[in-house]
Amino acid sequence: MRLDYVSIFPDFFSPLELSLPGKAAAKGLVDVHVHDLRGYTHDRHRTVDDTPYGGGAGMVMKPEPWGEAFDDLLAPTTTVVFTTPSGEPFDQRLAAELATREHLVFACGRYEGIDQRVVDHARERAEVREISLGDYVLNGGEVAALAITEAVVRLLPGFMGNAESLAEESHADGGLLEYPVYTKPPEWRGHEVPAVLRSGDHARVAAWRHEQAVRRTAERRPDLLTPSVLDDGTPIVRATPGDAGELLTLQRACWVQEALANDMLDIPALHESLDDVRAWLREWDTWVVRRAGRLVGAVRGRLEGDHSWDIGRVMVAPDLQGSGLGRVLLEHIQAVAPPQATSYVLFTGAASARNQRMYRKAGFRLRPDLPSPPGAVVLTKRRVT
Structure with missing residues (x-):
């Protein structure tokens, strides 16, 4: 991979000679070139900025030096990265995408930014990505370019001595x-x-x-939490009193299935009223998932005694069962348990094979020694700290 950096402060990129990026360059994995934007000016003051059209504070980087720099550097296989607080957020997914490119050119702006025509012109000649490191403003784009470089280059084949160490990092797969x-x-x-x-x-x-x-x-x-499991990245959010009606509908749909699986109608969740749902919403820490405005999943938990986190009403709309939503709801309700909780407890139908299979896979164990509601079994799990 070839990496070019265009900046009015080329010394900013001396850290690229250090540590693993430096070793990658020495091994030939990356080919690094740093360019002083002022080298593309032609006046004796080497001017790279001017006042903004329309007025306002600050200065704007002129298009002419950038145009000449791009004349030297851009090719059809180039991806130009403009580091800017108004760009798309940088994340691990984007780092992995950029790691597949052959040639990256980092355009590091200063002052109030680069004349927009530079971006538009570059887009006519190469792929352009405008990228923000975060929701804050730096003095220039060099720090962001260094951060993006380190995140991208370490994903190149042969860069990490132990490639398996990438698999369990934050924001990995x-x-x-x-x-x-x-x-x-x-x-x-x-x-x-x-x-x-x-x-x-x-x-x-x-x-x-x-x-x-x-x-x-x-x-x-x-x-x-959820984008890693759900394709559309739908978040899990706390339930509100206004969700009671939809929770009642979802609950009845789910517990009709439970009644059929267990051949019994005497299931409390199947007979609750809207007022009952409103009442337990005030007592339980309840979370829901919506897709396209439709409530499709829910789960609740509350502390029983001093140390047991009671998990209940793991509900997934019948048409989405088997999609993994139930698993992520179960993971979520365990994760939000208060610090004093040392164990989890839940119950399900004695004949609900699918539910029991999911709970056992999540580390829960059947507890025939504990009392359970009629037609149900109790499962527990120790919270590992």
């Missing part, structure tokens, strides 16, 4: 934030490494890491 990591010693200044990581039980370690990733994502970036 699963879409979750990365779980906490620890190393030796096992105890440091009163803080201990979680016992599960020292157990040698690889299945328990994997389960703990996944649960921690879900929990951290729910706490810090709840917007990331």
Whole structure:
């Protein structure tokens, strides 16, 4: 991959010689070139900016130097990256996309920005991506270009010594934030490494890491929880009193199926009224999913006693069952459990094979030793901390 940087501060890019990017260049994985935009000016002051048309504060970068720079650098296979706070948000998905390109040219603006005609002209000659590093403003585009470069280049084949280390990072294929990591010693200044990581039980370690990733994502970036599972990225949001009517409809649709599977009609959820649903909405932490304005999934939880998180009413519209929505709802309600919860408990129909299979796959275990409602079984799971 060839990387070109156009800036009025070319020394900004000396960090590209350090650490892994420098090693990648030495191995021939990337070919780095830095260009001083002032080298494309022709007046003695090497002017790259002028006052904005229409008035206003600040200066705007002139089109002429950029045009000459692009004459030297652009080819049909080039992707021009304009780093700008008005661009599309940069994320891991976009980093992976850019990592497939042969040639990236980073146009690093300053002042109030680059004359829009430069962007329009570049778009006539090559692929153009206007990219924002985040919802804030920097003095120039160089810092953003460096950040984008590091995120992109590390995805190139042969760049990472251990390619598997990319799979479990934050924002990787699963879409979750990365779980906490620890190393030796096992105890440091009163803080201990979680016992599960020292157990040698690889299945328990994997389960703990996944649960921690879900929990951290729910706490810090709840917007990331569902896009990793649902194609349309529909978020899980807290239910409101206005959802009661649709929850009642969804509940009846789901529990008719339960009644058929268990050959019994004496199921409380099947007989609740709208007022009943409104009442439990005030008592349970309830979350819902909507698609195209339609309520298609829901789940609820509440603390029972001091340490048990009671999970209930995992509901998915009949036409979407089997799509993975039930699994993500179950993961979500576990992740949002309060810190004092040390275990999860739920029940389902004794003959509800599909439900029991999903719960067992999520780490729940049947508890015949615990009392259960008529025609139902209880499942529990210890919260791994």
